[in-house]
Amino acid sequence: MHRTVPSLPLAPSMKVKLINAGFQVASDLTDMRPLQLCKEAGISQEEAVEVLQVLRDDGQPHQQRAATESLTALDLLHQEQALGSIVTFCSALDDALGGGVPVGKTTEICGSPGVGKTQLCMQLAVDVQIPVCFGGLGGKALYIDTEGSFLVQRVADMAEAAVQHCTLLAEDTEQRQALEELTVEKILSNLFLVRCHDYVELLAEVYLLPDFLSEHPEVRLVVIDSIAFPFRHDFEDLSQRTRLLNGLAQQLIQLATQHSLAVVLTNQMTTRVSNGQSKLVPALGESWGHAATQRLILHWEGLRRLASLYKSPSQMEATIQYQITVQGFRDAPDEPRTTPDSSAVSSPSGNHSKRPRMEDLS
Amino acid sequence: LKYTEVEFASCLMSFYCSANFRSAREILCVSGPDLQRLTRLSKTDVQRLHCAVAAAVRKSKPVTALQLIRGECPVLEAGNRLSFSCRILDGLMRGGLPLRGITELAGEITGAFCLQLCLSVQYPQENGGLNSGAVYICTEDSFPIKRLRQLIALQPRLRPDLPPALIHSQRFSDNIYIEHAVDLEALQACVSQRVPVLLKRGLVRLLVVDSVAALFRSEFQADEAVQRSRHLLAFSNTLHRLSHEYGAPVVCVNQVTDVVDGPNPGRCDYGLVGSKVLPALGIAWANQVMVRLMLKRQVQSDSRSSAPRKLEVVFAPHLPRASCLCGVWEEGVRGIPDDHSDLQPQGSS
Numbered sequence: 001m002h003r004t005v006p007s008l009p010l011a012p013s014m015k016v017k018l019i020n021a022g023f024q025v026a027s028d029l030t031d032m033r034p035l036q037l038c039k040e041a042g043i044s045q046e047e048a049v050e051v052l053q054v055l056r057d058d059g060q061p062h063q064q065r066a067a068t069e070s071l072t073a074l075d076l077l078h079q080e081q082a083l084g085s086i087v088t089f090c091s092a093l094d095d096a097l098g099g100g101v102p103v104g105k106t107t108e109i110c111g112s113p114g115v116g117k118t119q120l121c122m123q124l125a126v127d128v129q130i131p132v133c134f135g136g137l138g139g140k141a142l143y144i145d146t147e148g149s150f151l152v153q154r155v156a157d158m159a160e161a162a163v164q165h166c167t168l169l170a171e172d173t174e175q176r177q178a179l180e181e182l183t184v185e186k187i188l189s190n191l192f193l194v195r196c197h198d199y200v201e202l203l204a205e206v207y208l209l210p211d212f213l214s215e216h217p218e219v220r221l222v223v224i225d226s227i228a229f230p231f232r233h234d235f236e237d238l239s240q241r242t243r244l245l246n247g248l249a250q251q252l253i254q255l256a257t258q259h260s261l262a263v264v265l266t267n268q269m270t271t272r273v274s275n276g277q278s279k280l281v282p283a284l285g286e287s288w289g290h291a292a293t294q295r296l297i298l299h300w301e302g303l304r305r306l307a308s309l310y311k312s313p314s315q316m317e318a319t320i321q322y323q324i325t326v327q328g329f330r331d332a333p334d335e336p337r338t339t340p341d342s343s344a345v346s347s348p349s350g351n352h353s354k355r356p357r358m359e360d361l362s
Numbered sequence: 363l364k365y366t367e368v369e370f371a372s373c374l375m376s377f378y379c380s381a382n383f384r385s386a387r388e389i390l391c392v393s394g395p396d397l398q399r400l401t402r403l404s405k406t407d408v409q410r411l412h413c414a415v416a417a418a419v420r421k422s423k424p425v426t427a428l429q430l431i432r433g434e435c436p437v438l439e440a441g442n443r444l445s446f447s448c449r450i451l452d453g454l455m456r457g458g459l460p461l462r463g464i465t466e467l468a469g470e471i472t473g474a475f476c477l478q479l480c481l482s483v484q485y486p487q488e489n490g491g492l493n494s495g496a497v498y499i500c501t502e503d504s505f506p507i508k509r510l511r512q513l514i515a516l517q518p519r520l521r522p523d524l525p526p527a528l529i530h531s532q533r534f535s536d537n538i539y540i541e542h543a544v545d546l547e548a549l550q551a552c553v554s555q556r557v558p559v560l561l562k563r564g565l566v567r568l569l570v571v572d573s574v575a576a577l578f579r580s581e582f583q584a585d586e587a588v589q590r591s592r593h594l595l596a597f598s599n600t601l602h603r604l605s606h607e608y609g610a611p612v613v614c615v616n617q618v619t620d621v622v623d624g625p626n627p628g629r630c631d632y633g634l635v636g637s638k639v640l641p642a643l644g645i646a647w648a649n650q651v652m653v654r655l656m657l658k659r660q661v662q663s664d665s666r667s668s669a670p671r672k673l674e675v676v677f678a679p680h681l682p683r684a685s686c687l688c689g690v691w692e693e694g695v696r697g698i699p700d701d702h703s704d705l706q707p708q709g710s711s
Contacts, residue, residue, distance in 0.1 A: 046402070046403065046404045046407070047404075049404045049406060049407070050404040050405065053404060053405050053406055112630040112632065112645060112648070113630075113632070113645070113648045113649055113651065113654070113677055114632050114633070114648075114654065114676060114677025115632075115633075118679050119679075142424060147463075147652070148462050148463050148602070148605075148606055148652065149463070149652055149679040150679070151439070151460065151679050151680040152427050152430040152431045152439050153431075153456065153680050154679060154680040155427055156427075156431055185428055187427075188426065188427035188428035188430075188431055189426050189427070189428040190426070191426060191427040191428075192424040192425065192426055192427075193424060193425055193426070193427060193430065193438065194422075194423075194424045194425075195421075195422075195438055195606075197421070197603065197606060200386070200387045200390055200391075200419060201419060201420065201421065203390045203391065203416070204390055204415070204416035204417075204419040204420050205416070205420065207390065207412045207413055207415075207416040208413060208416045208417060208420065211413065212424065228649075229649075232595060232649075233592075233595040233596060233599050234599070240391070244391060247393055268645075268649045269630070269645060269649075270645065270646070271587075271628055271629075271644065271645060271646075273628075277628065278626075278627075278628025278629070279627055279628050280627065280628060280629075280630060280645070300630065300631060300632065300633045302625065302633075302635050303633055303635050305633070324682070325682075326682060
């Protein structure tokens, strides 16, 4: 990297001081300590630190991007596909999402109370840990709970069901070996929980995320359940709320791309009246609608639970049906065809999907 | 006077950290670039300042779900629940009421449940209680003191699993604090001033609000939905904070509204298809509730207090949609096992 000092993004007066001190190219500065630079160039301590920071930022912050090379769209596509996605165990939803909840993006899940947002989040926190040989990511999860609705008993049930599911699928020795390590205890030990009681604690937690992620580089999923709860009271100044939410969204998408994570946020619904008619819409305002990369809205239609994918850069809008069973988030039971099976309708655990769940199954 | 980089940063950090919480909030609410501009610190120093303040604000570091299930973090997950004093009802709830969060009871015979919980909470933890008392806030009718006395006298019949000596040694009436709130202001004052004192002293670990709907529905007109939401949110936020801080279950009784039209896209039915009634106060309140339970009549025409009711879990993060039959006897509320649905409760309400 041969950038000359005049081409660096610094104040002109700063550049003059550096050039007068004898620094011609950026590489002259890279090995300098702030104190040294301060003395040699006659600038203040803070300014020296600033210069070095600018130099670092100007370098190669992302592992994938070289400073002088550019990427083709095909390269980007390959990179995106290589990042992978987290399955939901509802094949209809996974298909609609193009494989699952994508890594490297933020996904927002909206819905009324009780429709299954927390259930889906808990399911993802378990599913992210599915070993790579089963088609999963083999990663860990961080669950940021703002409502207090994370009850570990339920996660343990889902973990148990996931282990059983994998046990049924295991075919070759590699999978069987991976299964030996995949216990409920292991899954629970790879799921980190933080509880935030108000928006300040949530802001703090997001500032501390980079440090946490450096300590735990295997984390592939960060859930915030919900982002709406702490922001829907206590705000006299709605413009400040919008500013904070936008800032959060930016920080989260940055973390998602830099650390190869999937970030999942849940949002509540609120009533909006327009033209005398009332409708249920996602909370947090219009501008928040643009914050996440993808938006999924869970809603009731009579007895059925439906998930609608709105606003995705890569997938079509779609609506699929799902259900919540004892095992967790699953496909809805198939409609009875020739032989109506009344027990299937009333039993809590519906049919599992008929399509193979993982790609390597024939 | 020149500081070294480290001295300067730590001096600034200790200044901000020793200041009160309000300052920390202000720092965290200002973005990096804005903070750079205001404090004239460099980018790295601002990042370090944000991290230091964030670390000071954070109550506890992330824990694993394994630690939670092993009971190593009682503040986050207590592991025990508040029993209903009935094996069948506890079975429906996988142990009883969660210790943190708002549980809503909507529909009929809710008073009977609340009184029973006020007694159940006073037993030791190994008997399903929390070894503490209860606060009962009445907003509608006066407190049913006669019925409470009857329930206390008949506790041995409801809890044959407990040694009679244990039951007789409990001073039930002394540990139930009754409050009356005539309007919203009084209600908010009660939960933000008097209730925290009782919680802090360990005198109570159950809070009952009977009912939450009455005052909110009466004090706001139909077109004042926004103001009503704001007050509801402030009220529920207070309850939520207290519940989490003291590990005290909060039970809110709600009224039900009749469903006159069919499915309405502007109203969430929570999958309760065909139900003639829905809990009141709309989605604004429902968003604050963690566990929603409904009590409905089995047969529409049978409104006798002694007729069996259906207790249904509408939603809860750890429970499936399920229901059981229950009835009110002289000694209290009991669940009716499925094979005994012909059992007729004989008690008063």
